Amino acid sequence: MRLDLSEKYHTKTLGPRSAQLITELHELRKSTFTVADVRTITGLSPTAARTLVHKARQRGLVTRLKPGLYNLVPFELGRATEHVDSPYLIARELAGEASYFLSHGTAFELHRMVTQPNFTVYVSCTRRVRPQTVGGYDFRFVHVTPEQVFGVTKHWIDKERFVAISDIERTILDGLRHPAFVGGITEVAKGLWMKRAELDLPRLVEYVRRLDVGAVVRRLGYLLEHYGLGDAATLESLRGMLTATYQRFDPLLPAEGPFVSRWRLRLNVTPEELDAVRLG
Known part of the structure; x- marks a missing residue:
């Protein structure tokens, strides 16, 4: 009617x-x-x-x-x-006909993986879109290739309208790839810890293989081991993807701190800082 x-x-x-x-x-x-x-x-x-x-x-x-x-x-x-x-519906329109999904800090917030509000709407999109402010909201687009559009689910705005968003596993990996778009590596660690009971480890490993970013493998492996969230098979599967190159654990911080040969990491965040995540 x-x-x-x-x-x-x-x-x-x-x-x-x-x-x-x-x-x-x-x-x-x-x-x-x-x-x-x-x-x-x-x-x-x-x-x-x-x-x-x-x-x-x-x-x-x-x-x-x-x-x-x-x-x-x-x-x-x-x-x-x-x-x-809704800024999320605006994000969908800004993406146009291109494939997109809400990601990074926005996905962390919508999945309730953060304790602080996020004031930028992050959108992964196969079309290059400049950062812009629309309707009072700041939008930041992260370019991805068509092959990197996976791990996407629906977020319902109301009973009739929805937008695309990264699922929990993909959200964690995107945070590990670009910690700056979440608030730093400790914020990513916090989200991982908060969703520990819901994590699908086989899916997480599958996504890591598909994403094929060495820094993500290193950071994920270290965090899973540090928090006791990964079984031996999962950790060895991730270690099998490593190369000889070392990466900073948090790319936003200086290259300092001890080297962790097991994960090819420069640990520039202290274990105590990561332990504090479990107390918060």
Whole structure:
């Protein structure tokens, strides 16, 4: 059954084209949309589509997030003319047609693997997208190849809308690859410890092989062994992937501290700092 929005938007004048656009966007559950979406729905030319959206903005029907990207203002807000939807839905729109998933600090937060709020939305995407601020949110895109798009699941925004997000195992590995996008290696360690009961070790090892990043193998192996989370077979499987090169445990910190030959690591974070994670 199609929506009749004439009464819902009684405080905001709806022309026939605007009514068509708003109705279709609601039918499609597409609260964040582009000018291209407007053209597809209405069949208008690029200029006419932009004019229609401009008039819709003047009537308080939509909010402009950035050039070419808009948000519907829910009818429940009455006379309000500004509304920004979920930043995760905005991230999906910014990715466009490219494969994407919420990752790093954002995935840590959504999986409840952190104790501090994250103010940047991190998105892994097969298209190169510059960092930008949209609707008051900061977005940081991490470029990945199509082969690196795995370990992805759904995160439901509400009963009808969802976005792609890295699963727990992939989230940990991305954190180990880019600790700066999580808050440092100790924050990654904290997330690993918090989700220790849910970890799928065979899946974790499979993902490490597919990701094929030596620093991730070293950091993961050391943490699993330090926290007693990996059995002998898992640890030996990871050790079998090592090369002779040494890597810093935390790439954000200076190259200092003892060398751990078993994991080819320069341990620039003390074991005591890692032990403190279990107490927090």
